[in-house]
Amino acid sequence: QLVESGGGSVQAGGSLRLSCAASGGTPSTYTMAWFRQDAGNDPFRRIKVAAIAWITGNSYVIDSVKGRFTISKDNVKNTIYLQMTNLKPEDTAVYYCGAALGTYLYGHNGSYRYWGQGTQVTVSS
Numbered sequence: 001q002l003v004e005s006g007g008g009s010v011q012a013g014g015s016l017r018l019s020c021a022a023s024g025g026t027p028s029t030y031t032m033a034w035f036r037q038d039a040g041n042d043p044f045r046r047i048k049v050a051a052i053a054w055i056t057g058n059s060y061v062i063d064s065v066k067g068r069f070t071i072s073k074d075n076v077k078n079t080i081y082l083q084m085t086n087l088k089p090e091d092t093a094v095y096y097c098g099a100a101l102g103t104y105l106y107g108h109n110g111s112y113r114y115w116g117q118g119t120q121v122t123v124s125s
């Protein structure tokens with residue numbers, strides 16, 4: 001089970017930190033990722049923003065958020081984070097975390113077996 005938290009409303013230039021806590025088993029064999037979606041709830045229409053392979057720690061973020069967003073993990077809390085700084089109105093979306101078996105960072109959305117419920121991020125200009 002994945003549970004996100006940390007969303008909210010901020011003004012442009014502000015910061016938020018999203019958390020995704022994994023329960024019900026160790027995430028060590030998974031790649032965890034953050035996605036965002038403007039509207040709807042179709043997992044295949046979500047855009048992957050960042051991913052981290054739990055066992056290796058390898059990670060990446062997409063170009064549009066590079067330098068502003070950072071993905072990290074806490075091995076003790078079984079939690080991943082998305083630190084978002086210098087937020088822009090175009091970052092407004094529902095943010096989801098997902099888990100895919102294995103260490104491949106660039107897997108397609110269909111490879112993500114588990115999803116959180118989503119957390120809303122709203123950035124006003």
